[in-house]
Amino acid sequence: MVEAMLPYFTEKYGNASSIYRLGREAASTMDEARRTVGGILNCEPREVIFTSCGTESDNLALRGVAFVRRRRRRDQIITSPIEHHAVSHTVEQLTREFGFEMVILPVNGYGMVDPADVEAAITDRTTLISIMYANNEVGTIEPVAEIGAIAREHGVPFHTDAVQAGGSLSLDVEELKVDFLSLSAHKFYGPKGVGVLYARRGVPFLPMQTGGAHEGKQRAGTENIPYIVGLATALKLAYQMQPRENERISALRDSLIEGILDHIPHAQLTGHPTQRLPNSASFVFQFIEGESILLNLDLKGVAASSGSACTSASLEPSHVLLAMGIPVEVAHGSLRLTLGRDNTLEDVDYVLEILPPIVEKLRAMSPLYAG
Ligand SMILES: Cc1ncc(COP(=O)(O)O)c(C=O)c1O
Numbered sequence: 029m030v031e032a033m034l035p036y037f038t039e040k041y042g043n044a045s046s047i048y049r050l051g052r053e054a055a056s057t058m059d060e061a062r063r064t065v066g067g068i069l070n071c072e073p074r075e076v077i078f079t080s081c082g083t084e085s086d087n088l089a090l091r092g093v094a095f096v097r098r099r100r101r102r103d104q105i106i107t108s109p110i111e112h113h114a115v116s117h118t119v120e121q122l123t124r125e126f127g128f129e130m131v132i133l134p135v136n137g138y139g140m141v142d143p144a145d146v147e148a149a150i151t152d153r154t155t156l157i158s159i160m161y162a163n164n165e166v167g168t169i170e171p172v173a174e175i176g177a178i179a180r181e182h183g184v185p186f187h188t189d190a191v192q193a194g195g196s197l198s199l200d201v202e203e204l205k206v207d208f209l210s211l212s213a214h215k216f217y218g219p220k221g222v223g224v225l226y227a228r229r230g231v232p233f234l235p236m237q238t239g240g241a242h243e244g245k246q247r248a249g250t251e252n253i254p255y256i257v258g259l260a261t262a263l264k265l266a267y268q269m270q271p272r273e274n275e276r277i278s279a280l281r282d283s284l285i286e287g288i289l290d291h292i293p294h295a296q297l298t299g300h301p302t303q304r305l306p307n308s309a310s311f312v313f314q315f316i317e318g319e320s321i322l323l324n325l326d327l328k329g330v331a332a333s334s335g336s337a338c339t340s341a342s343l344e345p346s347h348v349l350l351a352m353g354i355p356v357e358v359a360h361g362s363l364r365l366t367l368g369r370d371n372t373l374e375d376v377d378y379v380l381e382i383l384p385p386i387v388e389k390l391r392a393m394s395p396l397y398a399g
Contacts, residue, residue, distance in 0.1 A: 029218065032261040036254035044251050045240065054253050061260035068267050069209070069226050070200040077225045077243045078256050082191040082212030083114040085225035086158075088247065089187040089208040090118045092233030093156045094128055097185075102155035104129045106184075108141050108170075109351035110163050114210075115189055116347075119158070128155070138300040139166050139352045143174040150182045161190040161204075162197060165335045165348040165364060166299030167308025169197065176205025185231050191215055191223075195266035196274055196306050207231045211263075213255070217369065218262030222255035269369075277367050278306035280376050284365060285309050287380040292387050298335070298349060298362065307368060310335065312354060313361040315397035316390040321363050324386040330379060335362035357396070 036057070042050030044058050059073065066073040079085045094105060107119050109132050122128040133145045141159055150157075157179050162169045172188050179186035187208035190199060195216030201209055209226040213219055227233060227246065239248030266273075285297055294314040313321065318334030325332045335346035345359035365379065391397040 029258050029261045033254040033258040036257055058251055058256055061256045064260040064264050065224055068199055068263055070202050071226055074244055075226055075229055077227055077247050078251055079223040079225055081221060081223045082210050085210035085223045086114040086189055087118050088225050088236050090158060091236055093185050094122050096232050096234040097155040102153055104153040105155060106131045106149050106157045108133050108135060108159050110135055110139050110348045111160055112164055112189055115158055135351050137353055139163055139168040141170055143171050143178055146175050147178045150184060154184045156185050158187040161188045161193040162305050164192045165346055166310045167304035168299040169303045172204050180205055201226055213259035213262060216262050216266040219255050219258040222252060222259045274306045280367050280371060281309050284376045291384045307366050310364045312358050313387055314358055315394045316361050318362040320390050321386060328382050333364045335364055
């Protein structure tokens with residue numbers, strides 16, 4: 029991927045909006061990248077909008093649709109309580125500052141939305157449904173295609189944050205029946221700071237950045253050609269490797285989950301046992317803090333995160349775990365282990381060797397633990 033990007037930092041530095049040769053070359057490179065992404069998403073290349081990240085894609089879909097449809101007196105947004113903050117904070121701001129109403133659906137103990145709840149929540153004021161494809165903290169895969177079918181039947185635009193699904197799950201927008209889908213390149217080994225918003229043709233939305241005619245007048249701003257090349261190359265590679273990698277990584281994930289649940293008492297898997305991302309193993313360990321576990325793992329060379337990674341500064345327990353009905357004190361002990369392309373069975377064995385004594389040591393120091 030890096031090799032594919034490098035020439036666009038040096039000799040092929042053209043601006044895709046310029047009409048001289050270097051510019052035209054940049055534009056045709058970008059067209060090719062758009063065709064590559066469109067092929068994987070099963071959409072037209074012009075429905076692919078390059079953005080600066082997953083957060084921007086989420087913001088553009090939500091605000092863009094909300095503002096354009098409010099003109100038709102539709103002001104209610106349906107979403108879930110387990111969304112990434114790029115979605116949830118945007119919906120909250122639309123509610124607080126711009127008078128929209130939000131309906132937050134419940135999730136079950138696995139963090140899964142029931143499509144029947146989506147259908148029951150739709151009214152003639154519903155402007156948009158936004159439910160993520162796969163959760164970033166617990167790995168649960170949502171029934172996106174079923175929700176999409178319901179949204180379509182009721183004529184309501186449907187956005188899915190597919191940032192965590194990119195690279196491992198199908199992104200076919202026809203199968204998924206979505207109108208908007210967000211991606212971020214670094215989740216599939218592309219560069220950080222570049223994303224995609226798929227926007228179905230004919231579903232109106234208001235551009236949030238105004239200026240030039242870039243990205244089909246849907247997102248003004250000079251395109252970052254090297255990063256777009258990196259995104260398209262990484263996405264293509266990820267889907268070439270997908271069947272083999274999914275099988276390999278999910279086998280490692282299952283050994284990790286089984287080993288942890290077998291060897292550590294008072295540990296619980298969070299998220300769905302089978303409907304989960306192939307790379308995701310997430311847990312809660314009672315009586316201890318997730319942050320202490322991950323600091324101890326870091327000292328042993330293992331990079332993990334706690335469910336509350338985004339809010340660790342405030343030590344708030346994860347909103348995802350709380351929405352799933354996990355008690356606050358238990359939610360504090362969350363740990364998320366994500367497997368990747370470089371991981372092997374030896375890595376899993378190493379974690380299974382070092383994690384039980386870490387948990388035991390922390391529990392021995394915990395005033396909450398009675399032994
Ligand atoms: C589910 C989900 N949505 C959105 C984002 C934000 O993406 P980005 O970091 O590219 O802005 C993330 C990042 O981790 C994510 O996991």
